[in-house]
Amino acid sequence: MRDGASPLARAAGAAPALALFLAVALAWEFGVRLFDVPAFLLPPPTAILAEMAGSSELLLRNLGATMLAAVLGFLIGTGFAVLLAIVFLYSRAAERALFPWAITIKTIPVIAIAPLLTIWLGYGLAPKVAIAAIICFFPTLVNAVKGLRTVDAQALEFMQVLGASRAQTFRHARLYAALPYVFAAAKISSSMAVIGAIVAEFTGANTGIGTLIVTAGYQMDATMLFAAIITSSLATIALFYLVTLAEKACLFWPEARIDV
Amino acid sequence: MNAGSARPLDPALGKAAAPPVIEIDGVSVRFDSAQGPVDALSDINLGIAAGSFTSIIGRSGCGKSTLLRAITGLIRPTSGSVQVQGQSSADYQRTRRFGFVFQGDSLFPWKTAAGNVEMPMEVVQGMPRAARRKRAEELLRLVRLDGFEDHYPAQLSGGMRQRVSIARALSYEPEILMMDEPFGALDEFTRREMHDEVIRIWRSRPLTVLFVTHSLSEALYLSDRIVVMAPRPGRVKAVIEVETPRPLDPSARTSAAYLRQMTELEALLDA
Ligand SMILES: Nc1ncnc2c1ncn2[C@@H]1O[C@H](COP(=O)(O)OP(=O)(O)OP(=O)(O)O)[C@@H](O)[C@H]1O
Ligand SMILES: [Mg+2]
Numbered sequence: 092m093r094d095g096a097s098p099l100a101r102a103a104g105a106a107p108a109l110a111l112f113l114a115v116a117l118a119w120e121f122g123v124r125l126f127d128v129p130a131f132l133l134p135p136p137t138a139i140l141a142e143m144a145g146s147s148e149l150l151l152r153n154l155g156a157t158m159l160a161a162v163l164g165f166l167i168g169t170g171f172a173v174l175l176a177i178v179f180l181y182s183r184a185a186e187r188a189l190f191p192w193a194i195t196i197k198t199i200p201v202i203a204i205a206p207l208l209t210i211w212l213g214y215g216l217a218p219k220v221a222i223a224a225i226i227c228f229f230p231t232l233v234n235a236v237k238g239l240r241t242v243d244a245q246a247l248e249f250m251q252v253l254g255a256s257r258a259q260t261f262r263h264a265r266l267y268a269a270l271p272y273v274f275a276a277a278k279i280s281s282s283m284a285v286i287g288a289i290v291a292e293f294t295g296a297n298t299g300i301g302t303l304i305v306t307a308g309y310q311m312d313a314t315m316l317f318a319a320i321i322t323s324s325l326a327t328i329a330l331f332y333l334v335t336l337a338e339k340a341c342l343f344w345p346e347a348r349i350d351v
Numbered sequence: 352m353n354a355g356s357a358r359p360l361d362p363a364l365g366k367a368a369a370p371p372v373i374e375i376d377g378v379s380v381r382f383d384s385a386q387g388p389v390d391a392l393s394d395i396n397l398g399i400a401a402g403s404f405t406s407i408i409g410r411s412g413c414g415k416s417t418l419l420r421a422i423t424g425l426i427r428p429t430s431g432s433v434q435v436q437g438q439s440s441a442d443y444q445r446t447r448r449f450g451f452v453f454q455g456d457s458l459f460p461w462k463t464a465a466g467n468v469e470m471p472m473e474v475v476q477g478m479p480r481a482a483r484r485k486r487a488e489e490l491l492r493l494v495r496l497d498g499f500e501d502h503y504p505a506q507l508s509g510g511m512r513q514r515v516s517i518a519r520a521l522s523y524e525p526e527i528l529m530m531d532e533p534f535g536a537l538d539e540f541t542r543r544e545m546h547d548e549v550i551r552i553w554r555s556r557p558l559t560v561l562f563v564t565h566s567l568s569e570a571l572y573l574s575d576r577i578v579v580m581a582p583r584p585g586r587v588k589a590v591i592e593v594e595t596p597r598p599l600d601p602s603a604r605t606s607a608a609y610l611r612q613m614t615e616l617e618a619l620l621d622a
Binding site: 252263 | 420444445448449451453459460461462470475503505506523
């Protein structure tokens, strides 16, 4: 129902959330000033905004490095997961052999392997992309495996009656059946990819929001910390929105979207 | 139990004018489930004459859908054999295709009405896009759905979706059409309209129809023969020749002969 609403109605729908947000910001601003909270503990929102404006060049440069890793990792992780799901669809043996490995990968805490990947892949882009990809991989794999198999049994029987090849059945049926599931996973993993990239930057990187956060942390620069956090959040929201746009374009038929 | 022998429950075998296009010989289907084996079909013997309209009626679970699946080769009979035009279903499938209207919905939600009807033409015949579209429009007109070509299944009513299924089944010009309760979701009015529609389609081309239904009056109105099935195990109880098939006249539903056959059928189903 939400999609059909006019922009005005949607703005009206967002009003309560916006009002609450403003109220919190105002309370924060005046609370900090009223109780004289030192800036290194909790800077007022205006100071954070000023920092973001003043260091915009620094923030954007580091954000670029982080988001590049996040997006690349997201694409690689998602793409690899979908490919593997297709392999599983046609080879039970591959599924039995590889699925335990996939689950094992899932149980490894990424923070624990981040330093290892830095040792193996160096201080550049590669370890960040790897972490982001690993994070995106599992939820998409599980959903894609499920989605590819959700085609209605009678629709599959109809393809069989037609004598359709595997490729034809895939192109006309399974692909579309899987898309809603893949997108449901992609929406979640797109934001997790950014977190993955930042975590990778904690353990060793030259640039990125993660390095900014580590440096600001050493310097007890709360204002910079907040500026970095807010900048990466905004970028994450933008990425999520892009994925949602892609979803809208790909899930063109009614009632396609699922909530997982 | 050879193919030629007429069985007591099947007096019509061999009596039809045309040679049988489908010969079902001692077909049994057993499903193994966790609750133990289910005899969905037990020793079915039937001959279906080319160009005939045969209805299959019987209680829910008596194996009607299973019989259609066994004929089309979607499931392999546990024993017995099915011959279609003198070949096994699998061999028949190599060159020809069965038309199939499934019980319930089997349209692709991501394809429009026209897209769903076009799909078999692409898969089976590799027909080019423009020709496909033109033919899909013709077929949708045939089932009275002109103007709904670009609607998705979710935007159509249950009865409209079933009519798309019928257009889709006809799109690749099958000689044999299986219809599994195609009008289950229709109200009585649309249902009667569709009956005359189906008869019109059946008359307009060389088509053998196997039609599963729960409705006695539907079976009587449409078919040359009615196969009455009984459950546990799924078997043929009787085969009835319809005295006045396809009257194309609603008042025929109240004629003496019609009502007599109706009573006969009800007695068979209750027995
Ligand atoms: N794939 C299957 N696995 C196990 N049992 C099955 C399967 N398909 C059908 N059966 C069983 O076979 C029997 C006949 O089923 P079938 O679907 O042919 O009945 P039907 O006459 O078409 O019923 P309805 O009128 O309700 O559609 C039922 O008892 C059913 O439980
Ligand atoms: Mg059935």
